[in-house]
Amino acid sequence: MYEFWHHSLFFGTLLTLAAYGAGVWLKEKSGSPLLNPLLSAIVITIAFLLIFGIDYDTYYDGAKYVSYLLTPATVCLAVPLYEQLETMKKNITAVVVGVTASVVTSLTVILVMAVLFGLDHAGYVTLLPKSITTAIGMGVTEELGGYVSITVAVIIVTGILGNIIAEPVCRIFRIKEPIAKGIAIGSAAHAIGTVKAMEMGAAEGAMSSLAIVAAGILTVFGASIYAMIF
Amino acid sequence: MKSLKQFAVILFFSFIGEALHALIPLPVPASIYGIILLFLALQRKWIQLRDIHGIVVFLIQIMPVLFVPAAAGLIKSWPVLQPALLPYLVITVFSTVAVMVVTGHVTQLIIRKSRR
Numbered sequence: 011m012y013e014f015w016h017h018s019l020f021f022g023t024l025l026t027l028a029a030y031g032a033g034v035w036l037k038e039k040s041g042s043p044l045l046n047p048l049l050s051a052i053v054i055t056i057a058f059l060l061i062f063g064i065d066y067d068t069y070y071d072g073a074k075y076v077s078y079l080l081t082p083a084t085v086c087l088a089v090p091l092y093e094q095l096e097t098m099k100k101n102i103t104a105v106v107v108g109v110t111a112s113v114v115t116s117l118t119v120i121l122v123m124a125v126l127f128g129l130d131h132a133g134y135v136t137l138l139p140k141s142i143t144t145a146i147g148m149g150v151t152e153e154l155g156g157y158v159s160i161t162v163a164v165i166i167v168t169g170i171l172g173n174i175i176a177e178p179v180c181r182i183f184r185i186k187e188p189i190a191k192g193i194a195i196g197s198a199a200h201a202i203g204t205v206k207a208m209e210m211g212a213a214e215g216a217m218s219s220l221a222i223v224a225a226g227i228l229t230v231f232g233a234s235i236y237a238m239i240f
Numbered sequence: 241m242k243s244l245k246q247f248a249v250i251l252f253f254s255f256i257g258e259a260l261h262a263l264i265p266l267p268v269p270a271s272i273y274g275i276i277l278l279f280l281a282l283q284r285k286w287i288q289l290r291d292i293h294g295i296v297v298f299l300i301q302i303m304p305v306l307f308v309p310a311a312a313g314l315i316k317s318w319p320v321l322q323p324a325l326l327p328y329l330v331i332t333v334f335s336t337v338a339v340m341v342v343t344g345h346v347t348q349l350i351i352r353k354s355r356r
Binding site: 022026027029030047048051052055056059060066069070073074076077079080081082083084085086087088089090091092093095101103104105107108109111112115116119120123124127129133137140141143144145146148149150152153157159160162163164166167168169170171172175176179180183185186187189190191193194195197198199201202205208219222223226227230 | 247250251253254257258266267268269270271272274275276277278279282283289292293295296299300302303304305306307308309310311312313314315316317320321324327328329330331332333334335336337338339340341342343344345346347348350351352354
């Protein structure tokens with residue numbers, strides 16, 4: 011049996027799609043916004059691998075064809091951005107100041123909390139790029155001498171968390187402007203958060219996509235300055 | 241054939257992004273260069289929206305699924321993550337909420353000010 015899992019070409023992708031399908035089904039059946047399909051899919055996939063004792067690398071060998079589409083899909087975010095070009099131009103000051111505020115807030119909160127928790131320098135720089143897209147974040151951590159695998163995990167957890175809390179946070183804290191919502195979600199929770207912003211509306215989705223790019227690039231420079239502080 | 245052509249255009253921008261990532265010594269991934277270049281191409285009308293519309297709708301729609309394999313990789317990083325789990329978790333949750341709230345309000349404040 012073990013041999014079979016190891017050589018199956020289709021198992022990884024099938025499990026991924028089935029888990030996501032189950033996640034969507036769970037949400038529709040329960041009607042609860044807490045049952046986020048992405049989170050359910052991740053939990054189901056991990057549970058399946060653990061229960062059947064399947065190695066992650068074996069699973070990923072098949073599932074990598076799903077991940078393959080991630081770069082092309084991210085490139086497609088240029089389209090909502092283009093469609094909302096006028097909105098962006100009209101609100102350029104808000105966008106620039108908002109993204110700058112997000113990067114400064116993120117880095118400062120992490121600095122203060124890292125000191126409070128007594129993390130060492132490597133642990134601290136590992137967290138600095140937590141709100142930006144994985145591929146940029148990995149590069150930042152590597153450059154600054156942190157633990158890359160932890161950065162990847164923390165970035166993914168941040169994205170899922172942001173995806174789930176985006177709607178309640180906007181409601182509770184009275185963030186009502188679609189542009190403000192989009193910038194907030196994209197700069198706090200990168201592409202995984204942007205998935206939720208897309209569901210909220212066209213302006214939210216476009217601004218969230220813009221925030222991934224802008225906050226990501228700004229963090230490359232910001233994180234190297236913050237790494238010198240502590 | 242139409243969808244194939246559309247997919248080829250998106251792959252072309254992904255590929256150019258990949259090439260730039262290899263050439264430029266910055267930790268900026270292929271996808272970010274790709275977004276910027278496709279955006280410019282649309283703006284300059286080198287590419288028409290209708291030439292890629294179908295594939296774009298499809299890829300953006302399935303985007304959440306694409307994060308599942310990488311996220312399931314959390315089981316692999318679990319041994320490294322576990323010893324310092326509490327501080328990492330607290331910092332992650334608190335800073336994510338803080339960034340969302342502060343960014344949302346700063347952006348909203350400026351939008352509303354400029355309307356007056």
